[in-house]
Amino acid sequence: MKQFELLPHTADIRLKVYGRDLKELFINAVKALAFLLKEEVDQKKTRAAQQTVSATSNDIPNLLVDFLSEILTRSEIHNIVYPEVEDMSIQPLRTTHSAEAILIGYPVEKFDRDVKAVTYHEVDIERNDEGMLETLLVFDI
């Protein structure tokens, strides 16, 4: 099953991310971000680090961007990429929505790309004709 794919953008990076449900969509988006930061991580050679990451927002599309932004910030401060997700939970509440996950990360010497930020531009979670959830994500490079 396709997790994400790169689409054309003149200067930045536009991705389409897929998932059977919201949880899987969020997990695939985390994997996509890790891929943009470092395409290949030698997981055998590097000791894994574990981090709990959470975010809250006023709607689900914003929550996805805010959750990814939190991961990007931690990646940059600690020089770690987080390609694995454990215990992903999303709580849609009445006015505030929250996401929390345990991420498994790997320290890297440097990243492949300078991902400056995750943008809210074009983010819109919808179910496609195949019954999958999908959204566009634009990353500032």
Added chain:
Amino acid sequence: MERGSFKKVNDYAWEIPETFRSDMLVPVRFFASEDMLDDIMRDESLYQAVNVATLPGVQKYALVMPDMHEGYGFPIGGVAAMDAKNGVISPGGIGFDINCGVRLLASAVTFQEIQKRVPELATQLFQDIPSGVGRRGPIRLSTKELDGILTRGVGRLVESGHAAADDLTYCEASGCLTGTDPAMVSKHAKGRGRDQLGTMGAGNHFVEIQRIDTIFDESVAKTLGLFKEQICILIHCGSRGLGHQVATDYIKIMLGAMAKYKIEIPDRQLACAPFQSPEGQSYWKAMQAAANFAWANRQMITWETRLAWDKIFGKGEGEKLKLVYDVCHNIAKVEEYGTGAKDANAKMKVMVHRKGATRAFPPHHPETPERYKEIGQPVIIPGSMGTASYVLVGTAGSMTESFGSSCHGAGRMMSRTAAKKKIRGADLKQELEARGISVRSGSMSGLAEEAPFAYKDVEKVVDVVHNTGIAKRVARLRPVGVIKG
């Protein structure tokens, strides 16, 4: 966008009327020559400008420069002036890389005098200026030291010996915006920026060794200290992770606050708040702090450049690299412009958002350094790594036509993926080296993404701003050394 959606204003200006979409408050005006239109219509730039024209308080027209390309929220090359009293401030109109900008250093030597040592100089600069993603800078700042930079910008580096007094004089805003409050900059932002001062980053950021190949205006060039065949250094970078995080933090805050102010926008990335609101003022203070960090960052790279120059040409030689000017192209400023009312002296304060656009103030503007009073503010336009860059000066036309703004570069027209499909980084390096350009890069893939053919023709872009009368050509530079992350 279809050709029929906009009308010709003159040979270099076009307008999308405010009737194009019901939520537009003003028209969109963009600068381009007729032969650039097909490329411009290929991406989302003009639709993004239409979205900008809906923002509360926007004045006269939403503008787009000829180097435009699609961004997120604002198009790159976008300029919008909002009523400073009743309008909004939008972090998306400044961009994540707050005060991304360029500075030009002029040497006292000609290309012919140092030609044989250019490859050696390129290697030294690559070694001494931290570049690439994740590379740390030469110092790790304590919170107190970082707050000093956020409050005083380049001024703090004059005290620490990393800058000369002239380095202050020839920066836009003297390298320091004074309305900052470091407490408005989050812990996350400080964490990202703490060890990034003096680092270039990656992507389209660079340090280049340039040779002046053409002087268009001898008198103005002389005032700027520029002459034919002179070697110059061009530096392009911004506020690094600190600025990126400030934008991230405040876009989220504004998204949460818009309902309170009954603001509706066509794109979440245009999140905004009234400039005078608590959210608007907090962002304004944080943005200025991030801008100061960016100026300090370019100053530290200047310091590293001077040390590298010393190593190649002898102790004390680096000091001879003089700052011509440092100008930002991602920033918001409060400025005054004519209202177009019958009273020619009537002016109003506006919050000018420049996202991928350079300030271009004319002669005698109070914010232009004393030495440049008669010629106007320098406008520095980098091209791609294989093509020309330009020095221009602002003209009176910028004040009536473009809220004191001009273009900021050549402008991308091809995606990074498409560029990489077209050429391998190693082949591009070989091609540029064969043309006499020494290339030093930490990433061959990153180099391919920045291939010259991925950019518009900088000559056409500069022709448009020159012929529109918003800036005037002074000198053209050609790269002889390229240092990239």
